[in-house]
Amino acid sequence: MTVSETPRSLIRLDAIPDGGFAEVEADVEGSAESVLLYREGDAVRAWLNVCPHAGRRLDWAPGQFLKTKDGLLVCAAHGASFELDHGECVAGPCRGESLRAVPVRVVDGEVWAAG
Numbered sequence: 001m002t003v004s005e006t007p008r009s010l011i012r013l014d015a016i017p018d019g020g021f022a023e024v025e026a027d028v029e030g031s032a033e034s035v036l037l038y039r040e041g042d043a044v045r046a047w048l049n050v051c052p053h054a055g056r057r058l059d060w061a062p063g064q065f066l067k068t069k070d071g072l073l074v075c076a077a078h079g080a081s082f083e084l085d086h087g088e089c090v091a092g093p094c095r096g097e098s099l100r101a102v103p104v105r106v107v108d109g110e111v112w113a114a115g
């Protein structure tokens with residue numbers, strides 16, 4: 001998957017809580033898409049905010065995502081649970097499917113689309 005040809009800052013790293021999430025709109029393959037960002041220290045992983053089960057957003061309100069004590073992201077629609085290394089669904093109605101990764105990188109405290 002490619003993001004826009006010209007990388008641009010999506011959000012400041014410190015605007016994402018460590019171990020938490022943020023939601024931004026990004027140009028993905030030419031269209032504006034909601035993107036879910038997950039921060040772990042200085043690392044950020046990103047996926048489309050689209051659940052592989054029924055195509056719904058994963059957040060229960062914009063930018064508000066559910067995370068279990070075990071560190072799984074839970075889709076607010078029907079409860080599919082995703083591990084946060086690769087975005088694979090490990091429990092729920094789309095078990096074995098994965099979120100669609102969006103390439104990002106962190107430079108100078110900013111998260112950039114890395115298309």
Ligand code: FES
Pocket residue numbers: 051052053054055056075076077078079080092093
């Ligand atoms: S749309 Fe996410 S679990 Fe159904």
